[in-house]
Amino acid sequence: NAGVTQTPKFQVLKTGQSMTLQCAQDMNHNSMYWYRQDPGMGLRLIYYSASEGTTDKGEVPNGYNVSRLNKREFSLRLESAAPSQTSVYFCASSEAQAGVQPQHFGDGTRLSIL
Amino acid sequence: EDKVVQSPLSLVVHEGDTVTLNCSYEVTNFRSLLWYKQEKKAPTFLFMLTSSGIEKKSGRLSSILDKKELFSILNITATQTGDSAVYLCAVGSGGATNKLIFGTGTLLAVQP
Numbered sequence: 001n002a003g004v005t006q007t008p009k010f011q012v013l014k015t016g017q018s019m020t021l022q023c024a025q026d027m028n029h030n031s032m033y034w035y036r037q038d039p040g041m042g043l044r045l046i047y048y049s050a051s052e053g054t055t056d057k058g059e060v061p062n063g064y065n066v067s068r069l070n071k072r073e074f075s076l077r078l079e080s081a082a083p084s085q086t087s088v089y090f091c092a093s094s095e096a097q098a099g100v101q102p103q104h105f106g107d108g109t110r111l112s113i114l
Numbered sequence: 115e116d117k118v119v120q121s122p123l124s125l126v127v128h129e130g131d132t133v134t135l136n137c138s139y140e141v142t143n144f145r146s147l148l149w150y151k152q153e154k155k156a157p158t159f160l161f162m163l164t165s166s167g168i169e170k171k172s173g174r175l176s177s178i179l180d181k182k183e184l185f186s187i188l189n190i191t192a193t194q195t196g197d198s199a200v201y202l203c204a205v206g207s208g209g210a211t212n213k214l215i216f217g218t219g220t221l222l223a224v225q226p
Contacts (some may be wrong), residue, residue, distance in 0.1 A: 004156075042118075043157075043202070043216040058213070090156065102148060103214060105156040 002026050004106035006091050012112045013081045021076040021109050023091030031094045032074035033058075033103060034066060036087040043090065049074055081113045116141045120203050120217035128225050131193050135201050135220045138185040143208030147179055147186050150202040152219070157202055160188075193224045 007022045025032065034046040045058030049068040063085060065077045074093075078085060088110050092103040121136045137147065146164045150157035161170040163179035163186060170177050174193075179186045190197055200221050204214040 040218060042218040043204075043214075045213065048213070102159045102162055104159065105150075107155040 004091055004093055004104055006089075006106035006109050008109060009107065010110045012114065013078075014114050015081060015083060017081050019078050019081060019111070021078075021089055021091075021111075022073070023075065023106060024073045025091075025093040025104075026072065027093060027095070027104065028071070029093035029095050029104075030071070031096065031103075032068065033092040033094075034064075034074070034076045035090045035092065036060065036085075037090060037108075038087050046076065046089075083113045085111065086113045087111060116205075116207060116215050118203055118205050118215050118217040120201075120220050122220060123218070124221040124223070126223045126225065127193055129193060129195060131224075132189065132191045133193060133222065135188040135190075135203075135222070136185065137187070137203030137217055139203075139205045139215075140184065141205045141207050141215060144181070145206040145208050148204045148206065148214065149177055149186075149188050150204065152200045152202055153198075160201075190222075193222075195224050195226055198222060198224045 004025045030051045033048040035043045037043050044060050046064050047058055047066040049055045052071045055066050067075045088108045090108045091106045094101045094103045118139045146162050148162045149160040161177045166179055166181040174191045177188045200219040202219045203217040207213045
């Protein structure tokens with residue numbers, strides 16, 4: 001029972017490098033989300049996908065792009081990494097598009113930009 | 115601006131104590147309030163509350179929502195060291211997009 005799987009778990013990049021974080025869920029959920037978690041800031045929404053084929057910006061989208069590859073997979077890309085993007089990134093999914101349903105989280109990717 | 119505020123920021127108790135964690139919110143188009151427990155990795159879902167005054171309970175944990183005063187509490191009775199974690203409160207904002215607005219969390223440390 002995998003739930004939400006994120007890869008990689010850890011990554012160190014140099015400023016200016018690009019990177020794609022992968023996320024897959026096996027719960028047949030419609031909605032998927034990318035968050036970043038920083039000390040004292042809580043979880044902040046970067047992008048979300050309410051359903052396959054749609055993506056929208058969240059609270060902090062600058063410097064990121066996303067792709068909803070299919071119903072299971074939602075990737076997050078950093079085109080030119082900056083030290084301010086050092087963070088822990090969480091992917092989440094939920095069953096419903098409309099209303100509010102619990103979101104289920106992956107174990108996170110710890111990303112350091114030097 | 116939508117916001118969720120949790121208190122206290124951190125708390126140290128001894129095993130067997132009872133703790134109360136607080137969450138207040140100002141969110142347009144409120145849909146629900148959720149509690150998560152975060153140990154070292156993924157936040158794990160505890161409760162979702164949508165109606166005032168109805169207590170949700172799971173073992174030693176319980177939670178209640180007051181939509182008039184815009185807050186929720188999470189109670190943990192007979193605390194154990196395994197309860198040590200960050201407890202996150204999130205509020206669901208309306209619309210078809212299922213957005214959650216998170217507080218910064220309460221760090222609970224339970225000492226033997």
